[in-house]
Amino acid sequence: MVSREFLEAAAESVVKCDKDQAVDLAHQALDKGMDPLEVITDGFTVGIVRVGEMFDRGELFLPELVLCSEVMKAATDILNAAVVKEEQVKGAKVVIGTVEGDIHDIGKGIVVTLMKAHGFEVYDLGRDVPIMRFIEEAERVGADVIGSSALLTTTMEGQKKLEEALRQEGLREKYKTIVGGAPVTERWRKRIGADAYAENATDAVTKVLQLLEG
Numbered sequence: 001m002v003s004r005e006f007l008e009a010a011a012e013s014v015v016k017c018d019k020d021q022a023v024d025l026a027h028q029a030l031d032k033g034m035d036p037l038e039v040i041t042d043g044f045t046v047g048i049v050r051v052g053e054m055f056d057r058g059e060l061f062l063p064e065l066v067l068c069s070e071v072m073k074a075a076t077d078i079l080n081a082a083v084v085k086e087e088q089v090k091g092a093k094v095v096i097g098t099v100e101g102d103i104h105d106i107g108k109g110i111v112v113t114l115m116k117a118h119g120f121e122v123y124d125l126g127r128d129v130p131i132m133r134f135i136e137e138a139e140r141v142g143a144d145v146i147g148s149s150a151l152l153t154t155t156m157e158g159q160k161k162l163e164e165a166l167r168q169e170g171l172r173e174k175y176k177t178i179v180g181g182a183p184v185t186e187r188w189r190k191r192i193g194a195d196a197y198a199e200n201a202t203d204a205v206t207k208v209l210q211l212l213e214g
């Protein structure tokens, strides 16, 4: 268990946009043998969510949001790289990306890290990914699962378009689909006809394993 003080310091380093402190805390966490995922989820992520709320309330502006997200990314890059890879490959091939029009990729990056740590073969298309790219890549690599992330209420529409495009191409039954991102819900999943919704990275791994069993 990571101490509350440490997690709070991690969160505050993002809120204060203090890159040196965030990077130092990320290294300290690894040196002291803390669970990198716990530090990301209960520390740095709490900070960036606070930043989002301040942005929403007009207490800070886009340049500060950009800077704070760079601090968050610097810290999570260090911790993501340290997440231990499990030996056993679970055989899942996952194509994943953030949908077109959307450049939020911190959360998707954490999902990718945890999937890789569980031995999944992950093809990360990055962010602002055109819908047909997901399908082309899935066809190219022979994927089992296509995952899409969306952080904006406007870009969630891309997840719906992906389902429609799969149906139009006659490929819907060939792949399992999973959706995620802060505004995405189980209700949205049902509405668009995706196979699974995951709330966070741990849930995404669990849901992919369930999809492959089912």
Ligand code: B1M
Pocket (backbone or CB within 6 Å): 045, 048, 049, 051, 052, 053, 055, 056, 062, 065, 066, 069, 073, 096, 101, 102, 103, 104, 105, 106, 107, 108, 110, 111, 146, 147, 148, 149, 150, 151, 152, 153, 154, 178, 179, 180, 181, 182, 183, 198, 199, 200, 201, 204
């Ligand atoms: Co933006 N942004 N942003 N932003 N940003 C939000 C999303 C917002 C809610 C902030 C707010 O107003 N409160 C708001 C959206 C409002 C809405 O749609 N209703 C918003 C806005 C408005 C914008 C801009 C439009 C601002 C502007 O330009 N005026 C702009 C849009 C740019 C674009 O995409 N076209 C913009 C830009 C940016 C930055 C570039 C500055 C930066 C992103 C940097 C980057 O990602 N490289 C940024 C950030 C950092 C945020 C907030 C503050 C934090 C997002 C984040 O990293 N969260 C965000 C506020 C918020 O979400 N509370 C906000 C931490 C991360 C670990 O969580 O991404 O949710 P999350 O991922 C989780 C789960 O959702 C899940 O697992 C992850 C790990 O637990 N998950 C999946 C995610 N993907 C998954 C996929 C899966 C399964 C699970 O399967 C495939």
